[in-house]
Amino acid sequence: MELDKVEKLVEKYFDATTTVAEEESLRDYFSREDIPAHLEQYAPMFQYFAVAKEERYTKKLALTKTPKGSFRTLYKWVSVAAVAVFTIGVYFYNSTPKPVTLAEEFTPEEIASAQEALALLAINFNKGTEQLYHLEEFQKNTNKFLTKE
Known part of the structure; x- marks a missing residue:
């Protein structure tokens, strides 16, 4: 790949305008041994991206169900009780009568x-x-x- 083309691709990469194919060609270019001195600073970054792309998480995740008497169920019932108390309070509310002269x-x-x-x-x-x-x-x-x- 030509040096000026690589420099333009690096510029486009940092402007976030590259395509997936152009990013792949940059990863391939920076995985080589003969990189110019002024572009060596970008090599570790693109090499990391190439390695990180292949990483996979292989451990099993333990998915546990919450017990039936969980906090969420309690929260629902407490909110229902609060609405019931509020409704009863509004129903039995006695407004103060107008003062009598x-x-x-x-x-x-x-x-x-x-x-x-x-x-x-x-x-x-x-x-x-x-x-x-x-x-x-x-x-x-x-x-x-x-x-x-």
């Missing part, structure tokens, strides 16, 4: 009587706080006499 729940008479009762409570509460003010004044005066300031 006081005007909708009680009559105007009931609201008025409640306001009246709260007003009486406020009046009595204020009377109690007035008594506390007098008690506070009494406490201050007592402390003056006891400590004699």
